[in-house]
Amino acid sequence: MADPHHDPHAMAPTHHDSHAHPEEHGPSFGLYVTVFVTLSILTMVSFGAYELLGHGPSSMWVILCVSVAKATLVAMIFMHLKYDWGKVFCIVIPVSVMAVLMIIVLLPDLVLAWHHIDPRYVSTGP
Secondary structure (H helix, E strand, O other), X not given: OOOOOOOOOOOOOOHHHHOOOHHHHOOOHHHHHHHHHHHHHXXXXXXXXXXXXXXXXXXXXXXXXXXXXXXXXXXXXXXXXXXXXXXXXXXXXXXXXXXXXXXXXXXXXXXXXXXXXXXXXXXXXX
């Protein structure tokens, strides 16, 4: 006898379908630990460069490159930019347009404001 709750035409979910794109689900705990260890090692490289190379420009460039690498890791993994860039991109563009428009709107106030200052309140020096 046939099972009344079984529909032979319904597609059964496959294991492959639910994990087709695991990178879209966000980082795993193992990746967080790996990034933490990498950040710790890069911090030690920064301190080592300062101790070995001193205050010169060579240590500055090493520390600067390490800082850029650390900031990139933090932004991409901990701030989920690697996984949610599409959402962030849709927010960044309108905010950038609004910032430029706000500058344009406020520019006349900055340019014309000096016409409205009372000369009695302007300091002429000591």
